[in-house]
Amino acid sequence: MAGLTAGIYAARHGLSTAIVEQMMAGAQIINLERIENFPGFPQGIAGYELGPATQEQAMNAGVEMLMDTVASVSSDGDHLRVAGEGGGSYLGKAVIMAAGSTLRTLGIPGEEEYLGRGVSHCASCDGPLYMGQTVAVVGGGDSAADEALTLTEYTERVILFHRGDSLDAQQALQDRLAGQPKVEVRYNAEVVEVVGEDTVTGVRVRSADGENVEPVGGLFVYVGLEPNSSAVSDLVTLDNAGHIPVGLSMETPQPGLFAAGDIRQQSAAQLVASAGDGATAAIAAHRYIRSRDW
Ligand SMILES: Cc1cc2nc3c(=O)[nH]c(=O)nc-3n(C[C@H](O)[C@H](O)[C@H](O)COP(=O)(O)OP(=O)(O)OC[C@H]3O[C@@H](n4cnc5c(N)ncnc54)[C@H](O)[C@@H]3O)c2cc1C
Numbered sequence: 001m002a003g004l005t006a007g008i009y010a011a012r013h014g015l016s017t018a019i020v021e022q023m024m025a026g027a028q029i030i031n032l033e034r035i036e037n038f039p040g041f042p043q044g045i046a047g048y049e050l051g052p053a054t055q056e057q058a059m060n061a062g063v064e065m066l067m068d069t070v071a072s073v074s075s076d077g078d079h080l081r082v083a084g085e086g087g088g089s090y091l092g093k094a095v096i097m098a099a100g101s102t103l104r105t106l107g108i109p110g111e112e113e114y115l116g117r118g119v120s121h122c123a124s125c126d127g128p129l130y131m132g133q134t135v136a137v138v139g140g141g142d143s144a145a146d147e148a149l150t151l152t153e154y155t156e157r158v159i160l161f162h163r164g165d166s167l168d169a170q171q172a173l174q175d176r177l178a179g180q181p182k183v184e185v186r187y188n189a190e191v192v193e194v195v196g197e198d199t200v201t202g203v204r205v206r207s208a209d210g211e212n213v214e215p216v217g218g219l220f221v222y223v224g225l226e227p228n229s230s231a232v233s234d235l236v237t238l239d240n241a242g243h244i245p246v247g248l249s250m251e252t253p254q255p256g257l258f259a260a261g262d263i264r265q266q267s268a269a270q271l272v273a274s275a276g277d278g279a280t281a282a283i284a285a286h287r288y289i290r291s292r293d294w
Contacts, residue, residue, distance in 0.1 A: 001278065003098035003261070003278060004019065004026065005054070005277075006285075013283070018066050020082060020084065022070070025058075026047065028100050029271065030048050031047060031124045035271065036172075037170075037271075038272055068088045069084060071085045072231050078093070079256075093289045093294065095258070096259070097244060098274075098277075102226045103224075104226050108192055111219075111221070113194070114196055117199045118217065119218070120221075123137075123147035124150050127153065130154055135217055136214065138220070138221050140164055159186060161190070162186070162188075165188055191203045201216075202216055227244070227263045229259075232252075236252045244259035244263055250277055250281035251284055256288060258281040
């Protein structure tokens, strides 16, 4: 969302603008059934509608979409060079990093082994596979709450395991969870192992009562996000969590490099905030380019 919005603004400011995208624009929201907090959509909007619509708007504004995975960004004198994994190389007077973040894993035994065979990060993609079953969700934030609610459309029962004693999710989502009889929230409960045969059959859970194996057909993991910032780690010092430090105009300490959305330090990690960051970064990039002799 940050990159597409930056593209719309940069192109409309008359800058020659390209977006380098590895998969599909708005990848993080593409599976979301209903986004309820993006302004302008009183009934909510699906992520798979909002993402492509924003990309179309960017292309209508004159943005060129380039398919590549960005491997690194380096300084090339006055310009910044974006290198793609496939050997592509793109030179820009300014670069806005808006590569978002990737869902974290738990790092527990069985998680990797059963990925795609019961372990998932996408409720709307894989939920239909668990029709009538009991599934587990791990996490306590907006994503975990949102995805637990999505899973109730398919499954008989959803157990939400959370390490802490209260959820971090926004109150509106917590209220919906509380009103959904299929969801049971277990606090102070840590999933420590995924167990199964051909596919997942349960999760080992540690709590104040000790450890027990809870029988579930699937495990959906939403325990935070890892910023996709490695491409600029040689240009700027990332914070401890891997976020890119920025000033109020989304500028980084590296001249010409801006960062927007989930990838930047102290991001609200929300779509509307990412869109705002993208607009701010593009306006600042336009000012930066205009202010210099090239
Ligand atoms: C399950 C879930 C539910 C959510 N629900 C909501 C919600 O209801 N409301 C809300 O406001 N927010 C929600 N969010 C948060 C929201 O999705 C993010 O805050 C937002 O998408 C961040 O936008 P972004 O532009 O920073 O990153 P993204 O939207 O993730 O966009 C980053 C783009 O960069 C691309 N990319 C990454 N690395 C590279 C690379 N090396 N080379 C090329 N391209 C690359 C990706 O493919 C992607 O298209 C949710 C998130 C999750 C995971």
